[in-house]
Amino acid sequence: MSSSDEAAGARRRGGLQPGPVAEAGDSPTGTLLDTLRVAVVMLDTSGRVLLWSPLAEEMLGWAGEHIVGRRVGGLFDMGEAAGGGARRMAAVPEPGRAERILADLLRNGRWDGILSLRHRDGHSVQVEARASLLVDGDGRPFVLASVAETARLRTLEHDLAALDALYDSSPLGVAVFDTELRYVRVNEALARMNGLSSAEHIGRTVSEIVDDPGAAAELTTLQRAVLATGRPVIDLMMLAPRGLGHRSISYHRLEDRAGRVLGISATVMDVTERKEAADKVERARSRLALLNDVGARIGGLLDVRRGAEELARALVPRFSDYSGVILHAAVADGGELPTVQYSESTPMRQLGVGAIRQGPEVDRMIKLGSVISFTRKSIFGTVLATGRPQLVENNEQLLATTFPGDPKVRATMELGIHSLLVLPLRARGVVLGLLVVSRADGREPFDRDDLALAMELADRAGSGLDNARLYVREREGALMLQRSLLPQTVPQPQGVEVAFRYVPGSSGTEVGGDWFDVIPLAGGRVAFVIGDVMGHGLGAAATMGRLRTAVRTLAGLDMPPHELLRRVNDLGDDLAQDQDEGWMATVVYAVYDPATRRCTLAKAGHLPPVLVYPGEECGFAGCGATLLEMPSGAPLGVEGVEFESVELDVPDGTVLVLYTDGLVEARGEDITDGLDRLSTVLSRPLSSLEDACDDLLATMVPGREPDDVALLMARLGGLPEGSTASWTFPAEPSAVRRARRHVRETLADWHLESLTDVTVLLVSELVTNSLRYAHGPIGVRMVRGGSLLVEVSDPLPDPPLEREATTEDEGGRGLQLVARASRRWGTRHGRLGKTVWFELAMPPAVSST
Numbered sequence: 001m002s003s004s005d006e007a008a009g010a011r012r013r014g015g016l017q018p019g020p021v022a023e024a025g026d027s028p029t030g031t032l033l034d035t036l037r038v039a040v041v042m043l044d045t046s047g048r049v050l051l052w053s054p055l056a057e058e059m060l061g062w063a064g065e066h067i068v069g070r071r072v073g074g075l076f077d078m079g080e081a082a083g084g085g086a087r088r089m090a091a092v093p094e095p096g097r098a099e100r101i102l103a104d105l106l107r108n109g110r111w112d113g114i115l116s117l118r119h120r121d122g123h124s125v126q127v128e129a130r131a132s133l134l135v136d137g138d139g140r141p142f143v144l145a146s147v148a149e150t151a152r153l154r155t156l157e158h159d160l161a162a163l164d165a166l167y168d169s170s171p172l173g174v175a176v177f178d179t180e181l182r183y184v185r186v187n188e189a190l191a192r193m194n195g196l197s198s199a200e201h202i203g204r205t206v207s208e209i210v211d212d213p214g215a216a217a218e219l220t221t222l223q224r225a226v227l228a229t230g231r232p233v234i235d236l237m238m239l240a241p242r243g244l245g246h247r248s249i250s251y252h253r254l255e256d257r258a259g260r261v262l263g264i265s266a267t268v269m270d271v272t273e274r275k276e277a278a279d280k281v282e283r284a285r286s287r288l289a290l291l292n293d294v295g296a297r298i299g300g301l302l303d304v305r306r307g308a309e310e311l312a313r314a315l316v317p318r319f320s321d322y323s324g325v326i327l328h329a330a331v332a333d334g335g336e337l338p339t340v341q342y343s344e345s346t347p348m349r350q351l352g353v354g355a356i357r358q359g360p361e362v363d364r365m366i367k368l369g370s371v372i373s374f375t376r377k378s379i380f381g382t383v384l385a386t387g388r389p390q391l392v393e394n395n396e397q398l399l400a401t402t403f404p405g406d407p408k409v410r411a412t413m414e415l416g417i418h419s420l421l422v423l424p425l426r427a428r429g430v431v432l433g434l435l436v437v438s439r440a441d442g443r444e445p446f447d448r449d450d451l452a453l454a455m456e457l458a459d460r461a462g463s464g465l466d467n468a469r470l471y472v473r474e475r476e477g478a479l480m481l482q483r484s485l486l487p488q489t490v491p492q493p494q495g496v497e498v499a500f501r502y503v504p505g506s507s508g509t510e511v512g513g514d515w516f517d518v519i520p521l522a523g524g525r526v527a528f529v530i531g532d533v534m535g536h537g538l539g540a541a542a543t544m545g546r547l548r549t550a551v552r553t554l555a556g557l558d559m560p561p562h563e564l565l566r567r568v569n570d571l572g573d574d575l576a577q578d579q580d581e582g583w584m585a586t587v588v589y590a591v592y593d594p595a596t597r598r599c600t601l602a603k604a605g606h607l608p609p610v611l612v613y614p615g616e617e618c619g620f621a622g623c624g625a626t627l628l629e630m631p632s633g634a635p636l637g638v639e640g641v642e643f644e645s646v647e648l649d650v651p652d653g654t655v656l657v658l659y660t661d662g663l664v665e666a667r668g669e670d671i672t673d674g675l676d677r678l679s680t681v682l683s684r685p686l687s688s689l690e691d692a693c694d695d696l697l698a699t700m701v702p703g704r705e706p707d708d709v710a711l712l713m714a715r716l717g718g719l720p721e722g723s724t725a726s727w728t729f730p731a732e733p734s735a736v737r738r739a740r741r742h743v744r745e746t747l748a749d750w751h752l753e754s755l756t757d758v759t760v761l762l763v764s765e766l767v768t769n770s771l772r773y774a775h776g777p778i779g780v781r782m783v784r785g786g787s788l789l790v791e792v793s794d795p796l797p798d799p800p801l802e803r804e805a806t807t808e809d810e811g812g813r814g815l816q817l818v819a820r821a822s823r824r825w826g827t828r829h830g831r832l833g834k835t836v837w838f839e840l841a842m843p844p845a846v847s848s849t
Contacts (some may be wrong), residue, residue, distance in 0.1 A: 036148050036156065043131075043143040047071045047102045056147065059127070061120030073098030075117045105143060109133045114150060126150045173268030176254070179261060181205050181223050190268055193240070193247070215239070219249070226251040226264050237271070245272030287453050290318055294457055298464040302471040304332050308352030309368075311435070311461050316354035319454070320437035322417065324366040325352030326380075327425070327433035331465070334472030337430045342384040348372040348433065356440075364411035374402045380434060383422045387431050389458070391451050392420035412438070419445035423458040427466030435461060481538065485545035490518040493526040494785040495594035495717045499689035501697060503709040505536070505662070513540035513585065514660045514708035515548050519555045522826050522837050524594055524719070524785045527555050530658040530712050531587040531606070534635070543583055546575050547636075551589070558828030561589040561602035562643040569604070569636045569643075584637035588658050595783050597652065597718045601628070602645045605635035607661060607675075612682050614653035625682035627675065652717045655689070657682060662707035663700065689713045719785060726781035731771055739767045739780050743790075750784050754843050758821050759790060765814035766792035766836050769800055774833070787823065788840040795833040 039059050042051035048071050052064040060075065076097055105111040112130040119125050131145035167174055173190025175183055183201040191198045194209055201209060206223065210216040215238060222233050233251040240247050248269040254262040294314045298307040308325040315323040328338050329347035338346075353366040374380035379390050379401045392398055398420060401409055412420075423435040435458045439445060446454075490498050498518055513533025521527055529551055533544045550571055554564050565587065568575075575583055586606035592599045601609060613624035634641040650656075657678075664674025677699045686692045693711055700709070725746045729735035740760045747756045763780060770778045774794035783789040800815055818825050822838035829835075 037152055039147045041072070041145045041147060043072055043102075043145065045102075045106060045141050045143065047073060047098055050142065059147065059149065060117055060125060071098070076115070102143075105131050105133055106141075115147075128153055171270075173266075173270075175201070175266040175268070176263060177223065177266065178263040179227065181220065181227065181264070183209075184263065190266075193268060193270065212239075223251060223264055226253055227261065230255075237275070240270070240272070245270060246275040247271060248274075286318075290314075290453075291456060291460065295460050295464070298461060298468075301464070302468055302475070304334065304465055304468045304472055305351050307461075307465050307468045308332075310352070311465075312352035312354035314354075315437055315457070317356050319450075319457075320354075320421075321356045321440045321443060322362070322366060322415070322438045323352075323354040324350055324436045325425070325433065325461075326372050326436065327351050327465070331432050331469050334469055334476055337427070337432070337466075337469075342376075342381065342431070344373070344375060344381075346384075348374075361411045361414050365408050365415065372402070373406070378402050379422050383424050383434060384431055387424045387426055389424065389451060389455050390422045391446060391448075392422065393445065394418075416441035421446055421451060421454050423454050425458055425462040425465060427462045432462055432465060432469075477538075481541050481545075485541065485548060486515055487517055491520050491526070493520055493594070494524060495719050496526055496592065497689060497715040497717070499693050499713045501693045501709070501711040503662070503697065505708045513544035513547075514662065514710040515544045516658065516710045516712045517548055517552065518712070518714075519552055521555065521591065522558055522824075522828065522839070523789045523791060524783050524787075526592055526594075526714075528590045528592070528656060528658060528712060528714055529555075529587065530660065530710055531585050532660045532708075532710070534584040534586075534637075543575055543585070547585055547587075550575065551587075556826075558826060560645050560829075561591055561600055562645040564589055565602050565604050565633070565636065565643040569638075569641065572637075572639075575637075584635045586635045590656065590658070592650075592656070592714070592716055594717065594719045594785075595724045595781075597650055597716075598647060599650050599656065599716065600645050600647045601630060602633070602643050603630060604633045604641075604643060606632075607659065607664070607671075608632075610657040610659075610678065610682060611650065612655040612657065614651060625679045627679065650716050654716050655682075655692075656714045656716060658712040659696075660708065660710045662709035663696065663711060665707070666700075689715060719783065723784045724781065726779065729767070729778045729780070731775050731778060733771070735771060735778055736764055736767050739763050739778075742780070743782065746782055752784070752788065752843065755788055755840055759788065759840060762818050762821055762838055763790060763792065765817055769814055769836075770794035770796070773798075773800075776833075779835075787842055789837060790840070791835050791837040793830070793833060793835040797829065797833055800827065800836060 037055060037059070039056035040051070040053040041049065041056055044050055048069060049067050052062070052067045054064075057063055057067075062075075101111060101113075110130075110132045112128070114126065115129050116124050116126050126149070127147045128150050129145055129147045131143050133141055134144050135141050167185070167187035170187065171189055173193050174185075174187045175190055176185040178184050182203050182205055186198045186201040188198060191201065194201070196209065206219045207213075207216040210219065218238075222236070225231070226233055230253045232253070233249070236249045236251075238247050238249060239245075248271045250267045252265050254265055256262060294311060297310045297314050301307040301310060304327070308327060312323045312325050326348050329349050330336060330338065332349060332351055348371065350366060350368060350370045350372055353368050355362045355366065372380070374384075376382075376385065379392065379397065382388075383390055392401065395413065398412060398417070399409060401412075401420065401422065417438045417440045420436065420438045423437070425432045425435055435454070437446075437454060486502060490500060492498055500516060500518075502514070502516070513535065514531070515533075516530040517528075519527040519529065531544070531547060531551075533540045533547065535543075547568070550568050551564065554567050559567070568587075575585075586604055588601065588603040588606045588609055590599055590601040590609065603609070608627045608630065611624075611626050611628055613626070628646070630646045631644040633643045659678070661671070664678055665671055666674060678696065681695050681699055682692070684695075686695065692713060696711060697709070725742070727739070727742050729738055740763065743760055743763050744756055747753060747759060767778055767780065770792060774796040776795035779791070779793035781789075781791045781793075783791075818836075818838050821840075823841050825836070825838035827834055827836050
């Protein structure tokens with residue numbers, strides 16, 4: 001019988017059926033045996049191969065038909081047979097090795113060890129073998145051996161060793177759950193965290209281990225989600241059982257190589273120290289953010305009351321439930337710092353409040369604007385006197401905060417306030433008032449760290465409030481100076497209606513140099529002027545005052561607008577606050593004569609005036625709002641600049657609008673947009689000049705640059721019909737007689753006979769002077785208005801000289817007579833010569849009508 005026939009017979013005798021033997025490599029499920037790759041070999045007691053599994057064939061390269069029936073010893077050293085053809089067994093270089101192993105196996109019934117077998121390709125394959133002596137159903141012995149490559153075993157051993165180390169020595173808590181979410185393995189670290197032994201975990205669920213029902217339910221829900229979806233949960237932060245620290249929990253689904261779900265794994269880390277460190281960092285960050293926020297909210301405010309309100313609101317609810325800012329009354333109004341010791345009579349005001357809720361109790365405790373009373377020995381009094389903060393921690397201390405029976409304290413206790421900080425608001429070593437913050441039920445009380453933070457807040461707030469106090473004081477001083485330099489009232493000349501507005505800027509002491517004026521001139525004429533001194537502050541306001549005074553003084557000389565601007569510009573450094581820096585201002589100067597209905601204007605670098613011509617359908621402000629095109633000139637303060645006047649006739653009812661740039665300028669916008677808005681408003685029907693001023697101010701863009709606004713509107717109208725009379729006489733002796741006759745007749749027509757004698761006398765003197773020196777046409781004009789104006793003109797540009805005449809002089813008394821008999825008199829220059837004028841007061845009966 002051949003060896004193959006013996007093997008087949010042996011299989012039959014052992015009850016083994018022909019065909020492949022089931023082994024690790026045949027499993028379709030991808031289990032752990034696939035990783036181990038364990039080959040199965042069956043031998044008889046003589047060492048002859050009876051069965052050779054497919055995995056053994058894959059491991060060593062020898063097919064079953066080449067091996068079955070041969071002795072296994074040939075595997076210890078394989079090589080190429082001499083000659084060509086099929087491979088075959090070779091001699092064993094170490095004689096008796098296989099026999100010794102087989103003898104040991106037959107003697108002991110089992111053997112295991114490391115073998116170096118020869119692959120059919122010639123290289124060595126190191127394997128770990130385990131063999132057992134078995135007996136088949138007929139009582140015949142045989143050997144069953146399992147063989148695995150040592151490299152795969154060592155890898156698996158390392159993995160298992162690492163897993164064991166993770167379970168046994170890792171500080172992390174590790175657990176494995178089955179598909180029913182029951183513990184199947186728990187390491188000692190997790191057992192210690194849960195306060196139970198590892199054995200007490202096995203077979204139980206999280207809900208049976210964790211004593212917090214809410215946490216257990218949350219964990220169970222997460223486990224089911226991970227088991228169902230396969231999406232892991234990473235670093236879930238939770239409170240430890242019984243509130244003993246914090247834990248980080250991660251869940252992953254476990255699957256075998258075939259994708260079959262085995263359960264889930266859990267990794268638990270005690271992160272109490274990390275959480276505390278993170279909380280500490282977050283607390284420091286939030287406190288720094290609170291400090292920065294408070295500083296930003298009150299640092300830029302230039303109003304004490306608004307600063308107090310912002311401070312109180314900024315602390316709720318981030319730091320406290322209720323807050324109040326209490327200040328010395330003088331501080332709130334920009335007064336001096338308190339210089340005397342605080343006492344029961346010191347006026348203290350609640351200027352800022354913050355609360356998480358509203359209600360009658362809250363109003364009783366911290367009502368905005370309420371008067372705060374206290375005793376010197378109370379906590380409020382102590383903090384005000386010493387400047388040291390106080391931490392109130394119980395009801396007994398709460399009752400001692402102000403005075404016995406204080407309804408504010410009773411409201412405090414009704415609100416459930418259990419912790420209070422009373423902090424001094426200090427600036428430059430002086431206590432300005434108190435910052436009081438409190439916490440109610442449901443919130444942890446203040447501690448010493450909170451007290452330190454609150455003092456830092458209070459110190460920053462105190463400095464900010466003191467800066468606001470200084471701004472308020474300086475601003476009030478600057479505004480007082482500016483208002484004192486502006487006209488308190490404006491005249492309303494006959495035939496002219498005037499309305500004006502002045503709006504100061506909103507940037508603390510940075511008041512501007514905007515100004516306007518209405519100046520009555522001789523002959524019933526009126527001058528309108530508006531200007532803007534470059535810069536801000538007290539210097540600009542002072543320069544504005546000097547400029548306004550200079551313009552009013554020169555306006556009294558009755559010179560043309562361009563000449564007046566030139567004279568003002570020539571004053572140069574005399575108008576500057578600082579001669580090293582110089583000065584600059586823009587101005588529009590306009591003169592209107594109601595008798596002739598002519599308006600003469602000149603400007604120095606200012607925005608163009610607007611003339612609104614009357615229209616029947618548009619009321620006084622017709623559809624003809626026009627920006628006047630006129631030579632702009634450079635601003636005053638620039639040397640070598642020429643100015644030019646523009647003269648135009650204006651119909652009755654025309655409105656002249658003068659304004660400064662604060663009315664039309666806005667950040668990020670071209671000034672032409674503001675001028676377009678101005679023209680649009682002025683083209684609408686408006687009932688009055690006052691309404692027009694209000695509507696123009698309403699067009700200012702919110703959020704514009706803080707700048708002063710000056711606005712002057714004048715509706716120009718001529719004198720009533722028949723209020724003027726004028727004549728021109730040749731330079732002949734008869735001019736005096738004719739002038740007297742015309743004057744006498746006109747006064748009779750005007751029912752001013754009581755003024756006839758003095759008027760005729762003065763006109764005679766002035767016309768006689770013109771005849772003597774001018775030698776040209778002589779003009780006489782009379783204007784009836786609020787007074788009687790008489791003008792005598794001639795082509796001689798030189799003004800008449802007033803001199804003291806002696807008793808021996810026959811002449812020289814004409815101007816003395818004019819000066820003494822008239823209310824006022826003067827001389828002005830024109831394009832063709834000069835005009836000497838005088839005014840007489842109207843009789844009482846006439847002026848009253």
